[in-house]
Amino acid sequence: MAPPGPEGGRAAAGAMAPGKKITARIKRTLPVKGPQAPTLSELMRWYCLNTNTHGCRRIVVSRGRLRRFIWILLTLSAVGLILWQCAELLMNYYSASVSVTVQFQKLPFPAVTICNINPYKYSSMKDYLSELDKETKKALETFYGFSEGKSKVRRSVDEWNSTGSDFFKQIPLLKFEDFSKTATDLRSGQKRKIEGSVFHKDSSIVNSGDSNDIIGFQLCDANNSSECALYTFSSGVNAIQEWYKLHYMNIMAQIPLETKEKLSYSADDLLLTCFFDGLSCDKRHFTRFHHPLHGNCYTFNSGENGTILSTSTGGSEYGLQVVLYIDEADYNPFLVTSTGAKIIVHDQNEYPFIEDIGTEIETAAATSIGMHFTRSRKLSKPYSDCTETGADIPVENLYNKSYSLQICLHSCFQKAMVDSCGCAQYAQPLPAGAEYCNYKKNPNWMYCYYRLHEKFVKEQLGCQQICKDACSFKEWALTTSIAQWPSTVSEDWMLRVLSWDKGQKINKKLNKTDLANLMVFYKDLNERFISENPANTLVILLSNFGGQLGLWMSCSVVCVIEIVEVFFIDSLSIVMRRQWQKAKKWWNDRKRDRLGKPPQAGDLERQGHDNPVCIDEDLPTFNTALRLPLPQDNPLPRTPPPNYSTLRLETAFTEQLPDTLEVGQH
């Protein structure tokens, strides 16, 4: 049973008895209960006629079954299309578009870190490395029959049998007779059986039948000597260098930092002349930076004193020009085999990973490096998986520089190293409370390190998964070209003047192979800025939704609210009401069957509460109660509630009725 519409109630309130007025007002102020349509089909009909969406009305208005069916089909497909398109829109919401802007402006000059390829002066390292060198030379002699020419003899050959360290015994170079398990020990010269898994540094060796000249070394777990790893190399050059580096790191790990800095090159040693932006500069513009593998490096424009130099003109004469002194005679013959310097161009906040991405500079040549500056910016979550500051990454940043993927990977490895081997690897900074590995304290570290490194490379440590890209990064694209320097005709005076510049510290004339000229400059002052922008904003998403809804059905949020109202709230309440009435009827029937007449009155009265017509009428007397089924037939209450009918005339007439009734009553 539908309660009368509010307007009906209002109209009735006009000229009613005070008691009725009160009930009417109560009815008016009480919340409207449920929809006015008595049945679901009527509700649907009403909805279709009155809704703002377009398809539905056609279904009701159309005549003929086929046409109606077609309209139903069309409406449903429109709904389907809307749902599909909106889903697509939602799925594409988190996409990014890339924009590239080029701006011409004054550019900050990047930091330029310069290192000598040779980390420490060989002459000053003698005390530390003599043992190792002796061992290496002996290996060369034993395996290759190489003995140094008389001119190059640095140490007397007789000392060979002096007491070597235990450690050299532990990790000797081995020569493998064949692919079977026998090898010749370098020191004792005796053959022995080799057990353990074989790691090949050079995988091609596995396939080669000629295994006579395989050379390598064996690393064993000190606690459990049966577990060994064997490293073999196809070439003795690689094998000796790797082996040398292993021991070298051992030795260097024991030397304190201050000593190492003294052993390496000073700024005066490295830099002969310096020229920036048309003005002279000197070692005060450089900051020392100790790199574990490259010794003392010098960073130009490191921004340490707070000021960062900038360039407002491109071209080679406005950039950095340095002449470097590379003392080739003082190179370590086994550690480094190439001559020159290494440079890296980086941001002031970035750590220079010179061993990974450095550019090498030739001696006796002018290297001109033209730069192009590109700045990139990615969108962080949820667009892509990158990190702004690295604070959300569970790896402690061991370098006191801003986050980068490289830093994260190195820190992660170092942490794993400290956790599993108990000491830190020499090439990376120390975590708090750890110290560098050396074979006196950690005899086992090398085996551990190699095992761990193997795991790291195979991505078993999980570092590659933990570490994320940085969201913004700066990049300097370099174009390197080389010219001969000094030219044959200017060589003479140039070397003389440069020797004079060098002053009294060296009392020999410079050789041109000891010098390298480096020019670093901006090719142009265009800053290329590549940034990702969200392709969609919420506003655009909503207007796309609106476009889709409007295109297919002329629908809006209002329609959505309508649909929710009609299909969920109203339909549900109709269904509920019906069920309730059915249940009540059933209950009443049962009661009546059981008890007969008396309960009928109470029943009627209760029905009267629900029945709006009854409420409008005088309170039910016994007689009226008896005649109760009658009002059901009366067309008055049966008329659908007027307030949402379409036709105005109808409305007018129905609204009229209470009035006329009242007039009649009066």
Place this chain on the structure above:
Amino acid sequence: MNLKKYFVRALHRLQKGPGYTYKELLVWYCDNTNTHGPKRIIKEGPKKKLIWFFLTLLFASLVFWQWGILINTYLSYNVTSSLSIGFKTMKFPAVTVCNANPFKYSEVKHLLKELDRLIEAALERILQPAPRNSSENASPPLDLRLWHQIPLVLIDEHDKDNPVILDIFESNQTAGAGPASGSGSDNCTYRNFTSAAQAVTEWYILQSTSILSKVPLQERIRMGYQAEDMILACLYGAEPCNYKNFTQIYHPDHGNCYIFNWGMDEEALNSSNPGAEFGLKLILDISQQDYIPYLSSAAGARLMLHQQKSFPFLKDQGIYAMAGTETSIGVLVDELERMGYPYSDCTINGSDVPVKNLYSQYNTSYSIQACLRSCFQNHMTEICGCGHYMFPLPEGVNYCNNEDNPGWAYCYSSLRSSITHRQICIDSCKETCNDTQYKMTISMADWPSEASEDWIFHILSYERDMSTNVTLDRNGIIKLNIYFQEYNYRTISESAATTIVWLLSSLGGQFGFWMGGSVLCLIEFGEIIIDSLWITVINVISWCKGLKQKRAQARYPDAPPTVSELVEAHTNLGGAGGRPGCPDGGCMAVARGMPRHSTLCAAAVLHHGSDPRVGTQATFDF
């Protein structure tokens, strides 16, 4: 006639009053508008009415807010970039080759003789500070005129506050920063260098610039390297070419430069195949023996790839090629196509840049480097009164030299280090909208190999000098390969992220999404506003009339009040909804429809038939 009718009608309307009230108008609008919300306001019960009223308001404000955002987005003129990469037939870049040394020493020796002797003596002094009289006796006396204009000095900074300045050719020591130079001007600056090599080079460049600037251009071109001497062999793809295919251009830094495929006279060459086979192969001779020893210490060829019809700025973009090597250069064309104003601040041909392009005398296109240099030269001619030798001259100005402009070096160096002047130039120059860069992958190998050395030198010498003697050597010969890489272009092109179509569809989308509205709804709304204005106008007029009548009444208090009664009756109906005398429903019915509808009128009259007073009023009103 029609007009008159219209005016008469309007007059009647004014006399009669508007005919309907604001409320009626609003209700009518709500009922008949195509936007979705308002209809519900009047169709629902009181509770829902309230809810719908607020919902409609909320949606309307949402729509306006989002429209604001959309319009803002549109006006920010964002661009989206699209990147394309691949290989296509493209114009081969123009290739400029120069010698790192500008002039043959043998040709300019007579001009630089004095200077060279001076610098040799100075070096002697620097390297052996103890004065030696014997050497000076042997050689003819030095011309110290050049020296006095810009002397080289030693600055002893052991005592920081009181540096000792020592002129190399004078034994007397001058302390402090007093004017130790004889340049004649009152203000002097010391440019100090930490390295003697640097100082000597800079000093030499300044002096030689001054000397060479007096030499006429034709003479300078003759003193430089000639094409037939420099370009020994040339091969483009499978086609042979020779030095005649190169355009000569005089470059102040590098003397004679030669440009291949500049596209000034004939069409630019296309290359449709990647790889060294289809590129340009050159063999150059730089004859290192003939270098000016103090001017350029680096030896090699300087080359640059650039666009057709653009000026090669070798100092900025050029690369070196080393003697005795084969340098292979793989080229990738990196293009950036930008949209002009208002999307990005760039210029299409430089015509809107407030700097006079001095490089247009070479018939070359605008570029930012050209603009910056022109800007500097313009400043230089304004301030110093002469033009710098390295840049082209504006009309009616001469190059600076020590005789005519004794203070030019000081003026130049202060201008060069002036940050403000640089900033002015940076601000006034704009980059070009279509920016093309050539990304090069450079690799080198020794050339010629030891085995082939002999015959190669022999043939090349024979071809150049028609002699059977070998006149070339490793130090002078350079091989160049320039070719397109497998992917030869990378184009980043901009397109507008927001167009007017985008804006309209987004606006429509928003309006549609929240309220189901369209442009027609806006027009409807505008109509209602006009209507309500009209009502206001009519009301004001009738109110004025009423006021007049009141005054008239005041003057003649006995006058029959018929008119005022009528007016009252009219207002009575307008506000009928709230009156106790009027039954609610009936009035609503009237209020709801536009009163002009005749059917409605009938209905209304019918309804109120029971109450004769109202009835008469209603009939009267319409």
